[in-house]
Amino acid sequence: MLYLNLAIIGMTEGAVYALLGLGLILIYRSTGVLNFSQAAMAMCSAYVAWQITTSAPWLTVWGALAITIAFGALMGAGLYYLIFSRLRDSPPVARLIASVGVAFILPALVRVVWSGQSERGLHLPFQFGSGVVKFSSIALQVQKLGLIAVTVGCGIGLHQWMKRSVTGTALRAVAQNRMAAQMAGVPERRISAAAWAIGGAMAALAGALYVPLAYLDPNMMIPFLPKAFAAALLGGLVNLPMGLVGGLALGAVESVFRGMHGSLPRLAETVGALGIVAFLLIRIERFFVSEHELKAIEQ
Amino acid sequence: MSAGVEALRVPRQVSGARPVGKLFGIAAAAVAVTAFAIPALTGSYWTYVFTYFLVYAMIGLSLVLLTGYVGQISLMGATLVGLGAFTSAAVEVHWGWPFWAAALSAGLITLPFSLLIGFPALRLRGLYLAIATLAFAKLIEELVFKGWPWLTGGFSGMQVHRPHMLIPFESDARYFWLVLGVFCAVLAFTYNFSRSRVGRAMRATRENELAAQAMGINIVKYKMLAFFLSGVVAGLAGALQIHLSKAGSFEAYRFYLSFLIFVMVVIGGVRSMWGALLGGVFLILQTELLRGVEFLTRFTDIAFGVGLIWVVLSNPEGLAGYLRDQWAWVKEKPRWRALVAVAFVAFDIGTMWLLVHFGGQKGAG
Numbered sequence: 078m079l080y081l082n083l084a085i086i087g088m089t090e091g092a093v094y095a096l097l098g099l100g101l102i103l104i105y106r107s108t109g110v111l112n113f114s115q116a117a118m119a120m121c122s123a124y125v126a127w128q129i130t131t132s133a134p135w136l137t138v139w140g141a142l143a144i145t146i147a148f149g150a151l152m153g154a155g156l157y158y159l160i161f162s163r164l165r166d167s168p169p170v171a172r173l174i175a176s177v178g179v180a181f182i183l184p185a186l187v188r189v190v191w192s193g194q195s196e197r198g199l200h201l202p203f204q205f206g207s208g209v210v211k212f213s214s215i216a217l218q219v220q221k222l223g224l225i226a227v228t229v230g231c232g233i234g235l236h237q238w239m240k241r242s243v244t245g246t247a248l249r250a251v252a253q254n255r256m257a258a259q260m261a262g263v264p265e266r267r268i269s270a271a272a273w274a275i276g277g278a279m280a281a282l283a284g285a286l287y288v289p290l291a292y293l294d295p296n297m298m299i300p301f302l303p304k305a306f307a308a309a310l311l312g313g314l315v316n317l318p319m320g321l322v323g324g325l326a327l328g329a330v331e332s333v334f335r336g337m338h339g340s341l342p343r344l345a346e347t348v349g350a351l352g353i354v355a356f357l358l359i360r361i362e363r364f365f366v367s368e369h370e371l372k373a374i375e376q
Numbered sequence: 377m378s379a380g381v382e383a384l385r386v387p388r389q390v391s392g393a394r395p396v397g398k399l400f401g402i403a404a405a406a407v408a409v410t411a412f413a414i415p416a417l418t419g420s421y422w423t424y425v426f427t428y429f430l431v432y433a434m435i436g437l438s439l440v441l442l443t444g445y446v447g448q449i450s451l452m453g454a455t456l457v458g459l460g461a462f463t464s465a466a467v468e469v470h471w472g473w474p475f476w477a478a479a480l481s482a483g484l485i486t487l488p489f490s491l492l493i494g495f496p497a498l499r500l501r502g503l504y505l506a507i508a509t510l511a512f513a514k515l516i517e518e519l520v521f522k523g524w525p526w527l528t529g530g531f532s533g534m535q536v537h538r539p540h541m542l543i544p545f546e547s548d549a550r551y552f553w554l555v556l557g558v559f560c561a562v563l564a565f566t567y568n569f570s571r572s573r574v575g576r577a578m579r580a581t582r583e584n585e586l587a588a589q590a591m592g593i594n595i596v597k598y599k600m601l602a603f604f605l606s607g608v609v610a611g612l613a614g615a616l617q618i619h620l621s622k623a624g625s626f627e628a629y630r631f632y633l634s635f636l637i638f639v640m641v642v643i644g645g646v647r648s649m650w651g652a653l654l655g656g657v658f659l660i661l662q663t664e665l666l667r668g669v670e671f672l673t674r675f676t677d678i679a680f681g682v683g684l685i686w687v688v689l690s691n692p693e694g695l696a697g698y699l700r701d702q703w704a705w706v707k708e709k710p711r712w713r714a715l716v717a718v719a720f721v722a723f724d725i726g727t728m729w730l731l732v733h734f735g736g737q738k739g740a741g
Binding site: 111160163164167168169170171172173174175177178179180181182184185186188189192299303306307310340343344346347349350351353354357358360375 | 496499504510512518632642676682684688689692
């Protein structure tokens with residue numbers, strides 16, 4: 078029972094891995110960018126959420142959350158139009174380097190904009206209230222439950238949207254064959270920007286919902302990045318539901334390891350890294366997409 | 377048949393390939409002048425900073441050997457540097473080894489790790505390799521750096537003394553000479569290596585693996601060799617670094633530093649060894665010159681980020697390529713363009729001088 082409780086609590090952090098991972102997958106699949114700035118985007122959005130809640134309290138936490146998500150989406154689309162749309166024909170490594178550049182710029186911008194305040198450990202109020210839910214011996218803060226629920230909802234919703242909606246179909250078409258999609262009349266740039274916007278919105282959601290459980294810091298999201306990669310890699314960087322499962326499972330496993338005795342808690346941090354190496358070596362992505370599509374993404 | 381295969385092998389000497397020879401005298405003179413001018417003209421602080429620059433340039437060279445020569449991306453530079461640093465410190469502190477043996481073991485300790493990382497890396501390309509090296513860095517940090525206090529001294533870190541080999545290298549100026557000597561050796565090696573048969577085979581591997589294989593180049597062998605060489609240079613640089621600052625804990629070798637090293641080399645120009653030097657200059661100047669001007673320090677990371685994006689958008693060969701283009705531009709019409717170039721360089725140096733002079737940089741006083 079203790080371990081079950083630990084696993085469920087761990088899923089809170091797992092939800093953050095999953096939300097970031099979903100964004101990574103969406104962006105990687107549609108534009109071939111392995112986005113190292115995903116965590117920085119989440120951090121940036123968290124600061125925006127804080128600013129809105131403090132300077133416009135009448136908006137309530139939900140209004141602030143909505144604006145933050147819109148901000149994240151705009152940031153994602155803006156980054157695509159400004160930088161990554163120009164790198165469509167560059168090698169994948171060049172796109173990766175550009176995203177590392179963005180990951181350097183965003184925290185520095187936050188330090189400039191919120192200078193003096195950025196290091197003070199600012200807090201954000203809970204969106205879901207500060208209550209605690211109990212089922213028999215398992216206790217969980219409502220905020221954590223809300224974060225997990227939103228993440229699961231996002232994962233399933235995005236997957237369905239990708240499968241059913243016109244935009245989602247267009248996105249998959251662009252991922253499979255950009256040229257053919259363009260010839261079929263898909264506005265390829267706008268569709269890719271939409272993928273970045275959703276990726277940015279996911280990052281914003283992760284940042285805004287997680288910060289009430291921690292405190293604001295320009296570096297706060299950095300440790301989440303490698304784990305978000307691990308989560309996304311369970312889906313081979315292309316499969317959304319597996320990314321969701323990967324994130325939640327990684328959070329749960331880490332938490333259970335931390336609750337064990339002896340030297341096992343120290344191993345918690347290595348689970349994600351071991352996962353990355355294992356998934357890469359078995360080339361897990363081949364279970365989710367055809368060889369043809371893989372080539373299209375890797376170009 | 378065998379003769380035919382022999383004919384297809386990479387030639388030993390190609391036109392334009394020039395081993396160190398004619399330039400040797402000029403280079404030696406330049407090094408000698410630097411060795412005496414830096415400690416004599418600048419204070420102890422700037423000698424220290426310059427030594428730091430040499431160490432960073434050496435770390436940059438290790439990445440150029442790997443990323444520039446065979447095109448393998450590594451985001452674990454800091455981890456290999458840390459391994460070298462801690463190994464040299466541990467064998468000195470616990471076993472009392474002399475500095476030269478410690479530095480040698482710092483270089484060699486990276487070999488098994490390179491082997492461990494290199495073999496999976498052979499299966500992975502580009503992006504996947506970048507994530508894999510990130511994961512390896514995390515694993516080594518957790519299992520070796522944090523899990524083995526004998527090596528790293530735990531959270532308090534390791535303390536070491538500057539070496540004493542025949543003469544003491546205790547002072548900043550003397551230690552600067554030592555680092556300069558090692559650095560020049562590594563630089564000369566890299567310079568010759570890139571023009572050697574092995575170096576050309578490596579660059580062929582980078583450009584097109586299939587074509588290289590068709591030429592009879594054993595790409596597995598050359599990739600592994602690049603991993604080994606890069607690791608040894610990084611480990612050696614680590615030993616020099618920890619003896620420079622005389623102390624170090626694993627907090628200093630986390631992945632922010634790996635990213636910084638990567639950024640530095642990409643901005644400098646990953647394809648040539650001059651890129652490592654220019655990257656080192658960029659990094660050190662950025663952080664040291666702006667250190668005094670509190671307001672500007674916030675912009676260093678922005679400068680790194682903008683630099684990276686500038687490189688991928690318009691200048692894949694980084695500062696090294698940019699300067700080469702400018703040099704060609706000057707040579708085209710030397711009369712007035714040389715003036716522009718001189719004015720530009722003078723303006724840059726003047727700005728730096730102003731920053732140092734009126735920035736009131738800390739640490740010098």
